Amino acid sequence: MRKLLLLLAFVAPMMMFAAEQTLTMKVSGNCGSCKKRIVKAAESVAGVEDANWDKKTKVFTATYDDAKTTPDAIKKAILASGYDVEEAKGDDAAYKTLPDCCKYRDHTHD
Numbered sequence: 001m002r003k004l005l006l007l008l009a010f011v012a013p014m015m016m017f018a019a020e021q022t023l024t025m026k027v028s029g030n031c032g033s034c035k036k037r038i039v040k041a042a043e044s045v046a047g048v049e050d051a052n053w054d055k056k057t058k059v060f061t062a063t064y065d066d067a068k069t070t071p072d073a074i075k076k077a078i079l080a081s082g083y084d085v086e087e088a089k090g091d092d093a094a095y096k097t098l099p100d101c102c103k104y105r106d107h108t109h110d
């Protein structure tokens with residue numbers, strides 16, 4: 001019994017750390033509605049706990065459960081919503097549906 005408790009004391013915290021991962025990457029975009037779309041796309045992926053995007057630094061962060069999803073799946077969901085992620089280009093058809101103020105490829109706001 002004591003051995004089991006000792007084992008649990010070591011293993012349980014390790015399992016918690018293994019499950020929760022943080023993803024940080026650059027995502028293109030202009031404004032607050034871009035942020036809403038990017039966050040919504042990321043949070044539509046099962047396993048994503050919390051997503052955020054900073055319109056000034058263009059840095060996207062998310063915490064996710066690595067048993068349920070991967071950084072690649074999160075990246076793909078954002079690309080599908082029409083936003084560029086680091087070196088990868090967002091979906092063109094989705095990009096065309098963005099409001100003019102959000103067309104970050106045509107004109108840049110700083």
Ligand SMILES: [Cu+2]
Nearest residue numbers: 031033034102
């Ligand atoms: Cu926008």
